[in-house]
Amino acid sequence: xxMLNVALPKGRLGEKVYxxxxxxxxxxxxxKENNRKLIFENEQxxxxxxxxxxxxxxxxxxxxxxxxxxAGKDILDEYKPDVYELLDMKMGKCDMCVAxxxxxxxxxxxxxxxxxxxxxxxxxxxxxxxxxxxxxxxxGSIEIAPILGLSDVIVDIVExxxxxxxxxxxxxxxxxxxxxxxxxxxxxxxFKSERIEKLMSSLAIQTEQK
Amino acid sequence: xKEFNRVFNGTDRAVYQLRxxxxxxxxxxxxxxxxxxxxxxxxxxxxxxxxxxxxxTDTDGVLMALKPDVTLSIIKNxxxxxxxxxxxxxxxxxxxxxGTRSFKEFMQVGLECFGDIDEYEIxxxxxxxxxxxxxxxxxxxxxxxHLAVVKGVMENFNLSTDGVKKVTAYLAEKNAQGVFxxxxxxxxxxxxxxxxxxxxxVYGAPDKVIxxxxxxxxxxxxxxAIIQLERIMVALSxxxxxxxxxxxxxxxxxMNYYNxxxxxxxxxxxxxxxxxxxxxxxxxxxxxxxxxxxxxAVYLDELEKLSSGANEFDVDVAxxxxxxxxxxxxxxxxKEITDGGESVFASKKIPEKIKYKRLIVLGGKDNENA
Numbered sequence: 001x002x003m004l005n006v007a008l009p010k011g012r013l014g015e016k017v018y019x020x021x022x023x024x025x026x027x028x029x030x031x032k033e034n035n036r037k038l039i040f041e042n043e044q045x046x047x048x049x050x051x052x053x054x055x056x057x058x059x060x061x062x063x064x065x066x067x068x069x070x071a072g073k074d075i076l077d078e079y080k081p082d083v084y085e086l087l088d089m090k091m092g093k094c095d096m097c098v099a100x101x102x103x104x105x106x107x108x109x110x111x112x113x114x115x116x117x118x119x120x121x122x123x124x125x126x127x128x129x130x131x132x133x134x135x136x137x138x139x140g141s142i143e144i145a146p147i148l149g150l151s152d153v154i155v156d157i158v159e160x161x162x163x164x165x166x167x168x169x170x171x172x173x174x175x176x177x178x179x180x181x182x183x184x185x186x187x188x189x190x191f192k193s194e195r196i197e198k199l200m201s202s203l204a205i206q207t208e209q210k
Numbered sequence: 211x212k213e214f215n216r217v218f219n220g221t222d223r224a225v226y227q228l229r230x231x232x233x234x235x236x237x238x239x240x241x242x243x244x245x246x247x248x249x250x251x252x253x254x255x256x257x258x259x260x261x262x263x264x265x266x267t268d269t270d271g272v273l274m275a276l277k278p279d280v281t282l283s284i285i286k287n288x289x290x291x292x293x294x295x296x297x298x299x300x301x302x303x304x305x306x307x308x309g310t311r312s313f314k315e316f317m318q319v320g321l322e323c324f325g326d327i328d329e330y331e332i333x334x335x336x337x338x339x340x341x342x343x344x345x346x347x348x349x350x351x352x353x354x355x356h357l358a359v360v361k362g363v364m365e366n367f368n369l370s371t372d373g374v375k376k377v378t379a380y381l382a383e384k385n386a387q388g389v390f391x392x393x394x395x396x397x398x399x400x401x402x403x404x405x406x407x408x409x410x411x412v413y414g415a416p417d418k419v420i421x422x423x424x425x426x427x428x429x430x431x432x433x434x435a436i437i438q439l440e441r442i443m444v445a446l447s448x449x450x451x452x453x454x455x456x457x458x459x460x461x462x463x464x465m466n467y468y469n470x471x472x473x474x475x476x477x478x479x480x481x482x483x484x485x486x487x488x489x490x491x492x493x494x495x496x497x498x499x500x501x502x503x504x505x506x507a508v509y510l511d512e513l514e515k516l517s518s519g520a521n522e523f524d525v526d527v528a529x530x531x532x533x534x535x536x537x538x539x540x541x542x543x544x545k546e547i548t549d550g551g552e553s554v555f556a557s558k559k560i561p562e563k564i565k566y567k568r569l570i571v572l573g574g575k576d577n578e579n580a
Contacts, residue, residue: 065481083383084383084460085384085385086384086385087387187477
């Protein structure tokens with residue numbers, strides 16, 4: 001049997017995703033051992049899991065090192081990897097938001113400065129509004145940008161809003177719902193379609209039951 | 211062929227085999243210059259894989275480009291009404307590689323068929339695409355689609371231009387939920403949206419897919435296209451290649467240029483498609499030509515990924531002659547080995563990095579190294 005290679009996003013979401021894969025018949029008990037290994041294999045079932053940084057899942061899948069993986073819609077929209085997006089797993093839900101200091105007033109007469117990790121998403125969003133913007137790409141701690149006057153607003157994912165609140169920021173606009181998606185490499189899908197389809201239909205049923 | 215196998219790496223070998231294959235079916239080689247006026251690409255940017263083109267100013271002040279594509283040049287230089295014309299090419303093209311975002315030279319092989327083409331030519335080109343995949347790997351699949359089915363279904367349900375764009379994008383992603391919700395946004399009923407969704411969810415063995423779609427009423431245009439697809443599949447199964455073909459309507463390529471049959475080819479071990487092509491009457495029309503056309507390109511740059519491990523050894527035999535000073539004797543030994551069809555590396559001391567199957571120490575004892 002051909003191995004099915006699965007890229008899982010490190011963290012809580014990835015653990016939940018693994019549980020669903022296990023129920024779908026792709027069990028790999030060794031993954032539950034508490035150690036620092038990154039690759040786990042179950043030859044009997046023919047599956048190999050590896051933990052990767054959530055934002056890298058799409059790269060492993062696009063380049064074919066992983067046949068399937070689970071990645072957030074935010075990553076897929078930002079990097080537009082050339083992969084199949086097979087299923088909305090309806091988990092890890094959050095929103096792509098514009099946020100700013102509580103006293104922020106939008107001044108359309110000047111260019112808006114936007115700090116974000118999601119440069120392409122932010123550009124596309126403001127282009128659809130016909131708004132001229134200046135983008136500042138940051139890799140983390142986006143919330144402090146408006147406080148320090150680095151930018152007028154930020155574009156970031158918001159789940160509960162706690163981080164924003166603690167930094168005295170408010171959501172100005174929620175413009176894109178995000179959730180985790182099952183993705184597959186386009187070529188590998190052809191050669192392992194039966195197993196991927198089986199996985200997909202079981203995940204779809206589990207998603208519906210939630 | 212043993213000698214050639216040693217000289218050629220996987221990509222070279224594939225190129226010569228493909229050229230021989232296309233020659234067998236009456237395709238003539240089409241050679242062209244490396245440069246083309248930039249104007250040609252500026253007018254047809256959407257057709258190119260990437261927007262970026264290397265440009266330079268020619269001695270007469272005309273802005274020129276290093277070819278990012280071959281098909282456009284062939285169409286531009288062709289004339290209508292010359293009967294059916296069959297050509298193949300083997301050229302280097304220059305475009306931005308997706309991974310590194312920098313310019314790269316790519317070797318591309320492909321073929322084009324112009325003129326008043328009929329179903330025979332269509333089936334022949336699809337057949338050659340399958341055979342091309344076969345020269346690269348035993349484990350391959352050709353995904354085949356008919357754009358008139360996709361277009362017909364969308365026209366049948368009166369999707370807006372924006373809706374067509376959205377549904378097409380979701381279709382290419384195999385995003386069934388996306389297709390469904392985009393159809394709902396367009397005001398389709400649940401039943402109709404489910405019907406459009408079938409373009410994503412129904413794929414695989416040609417018989418199965420064609421029969422399932424024949425049972426649906428998708429409008430005249432789509433129904434006719436399904437019938438044509440069936441006729442082409444009958445022709446291909448007569449050639450014995452239908453078992454490697456899958457019908458998959460998520461192959462949409464660019465509908466501004468392509469119409470009718472389109473396909474992508476995959477081989478196991480390479481993460482992207484290596485063959486892409488189809489009928490492009492729409493592109494011909496943009497050049498003011500009435501002829502119809504079908505063709506495909508084989509992207510060979512990815513092939514290197516398959517050949518790893520093929521050259522485990524640098525040479526078959528290493529001959530170490532140490533302090534032996536009888537050059538004639540060494541020459542004789544080396545000639546004896548090459549005459550026997552094996553490659554040989556002779557030196558007074560064999561460098562450690564040379565990998566050989568067998569070591570012969572002249573003036574000493576032989577040493578097997580497997």
